[in-house]
Amino acid sequence: MPGKVSPDDLLAHVFGRTGEADESVLQGPAYGEDAAAIAVPEGTLVVSSDPISLAASEVGILGVHIACNDVATSGADPRWLTVVLMLPEPDEAILESITRDLDEAAADLGATIVGGHTEYVDALERPLLSLTAMGVGEFVPTGGATPGDRVLLTKAAGIEGTAILAADFGDELGIDSEVLERAEASLSELSVVPDARVLREYATAMHDPTEGGVVAGLYELAHASGVRLEVDREVIPIREETRQLCDAAGVDPLRIFGSGALLATVPEDDVDAALADLEEAGLEAAEIGVVLEGEPALRIGDEAIDEPVEDALYPLWADADAEE
Incomplete structure (x- = not known):
């Protein structure tokens, strides 16, 4: 695999x-x-x-x-x-x-x-x-998160994966053409250069959730920083086209390629200013969790993530190759 x-x-x-x-x-x-x-x-x-x-x-x-x-x-x-x-x-x-x-x-x-x-x-x-x-x-590491920091996510989960699903599997998923069009347009939002230019002024750590999506990105940030992350799944932004494509493909939107979003940990006192600056730059963002002391670990809602995450799109490509 x-x-x-x-x-x-x-x-x-x-x-x-x-x-x-x-x-x-x-x-x-x-x-x-x-x-x-x-x-x-x-x-x-x-x-x-x-x-x-x-x-x-x-x-x-x-x-x-x-x-x-x-x-x-x-x-x-x-x-x-x-x-x-x-x-x-x-x-x-x-x-x-x-x-x-x-x-x-x-x-x-x-x-x-x-x-x-x-x-x-x-x-x-x-x-x-x-x-x-x-x-x-000025270098900002993945491994710089400090207990007490808050976890921010820009834009939404699964942006890259949404574009890939629409482009590579859209014809097979029975999704409305208007939804597919919005999903394919996600390709124009993959850059987090503007997001990082704002958050690097505040962040103790930043990370790009690529393969394995937001879950993998959070897991890697926790282990790189040697901290415990507690994340509220319900507040993680997920766009409607992402939900529809993931439901049709049977995959978790938090576990598909996540380029286009940026994870950052920010001191609690700086959260409001960071979110305000992102909004002024035209970038959506949400506070999704907190950094705690303890052995490296990740909990999203009731789910404890205790091993590296495989991207949910890999089996779809494997199945497509097997059918050819």
Whole structure:
């Protein structure tokens, strides 16, 4: 089954194998952290890499936003990108479509694609895209949440997953065309760069809920910070088109790809100011939980989450591949 490598395997085989130690590395590989931070003369260079392989539609747009979001949620403005693009076969139309989307999405964020690699790999069944994003700023970790902080979520749960469901499975789910149109329009809301620019002035920690959705993002934030999170499921914003698509597909909207939303922990005294600034910037947000002392743990309503979360869309792709 596709998905992230387990925290235990990362600890055993990845995090300790980073070559020569370098004192300029302020944040290296760690569970739940969105990006690395490196001290440079201009400040702190924030770097993040992310692949995207399963979404078939508008993969270039998704790829740029996923990579740049991780830099933004770590406190920097994304400025530079490298792109590795592998295609299953020579197809000029697909190459044209993906690179056009890469160009437009990067330009929209004010970022520049500075290099990369492109090739054809016949072992692939669909395009594989991997991007590295970089920017300079003041680093904000995932692991900075402090007991007493409040947990904020911008926009809503499952924005990216909603767009993917509509684009990849919409024809099979029997959903009204107007709902599908709104869901597909979610693709234009995947950037959390504006959200992060507001919240980095207040946040002790920020995290981008991607694979596994809001639940996975909260779990990773709790474990990175060494804290206990108590979250009220009933106040987590979920849009109507997300609910309808998830109900039709039989998946939990809190467990589908969540790019487009930003999780942040903010000191209690700063919550009102942070929410007001987000509203002034035209961004919806909600206070959804609290940070408590204790062993790393996550509780959402009556549900205790005690292991990493698999994204609910993976089985749908597996079933679609099996039927082909």
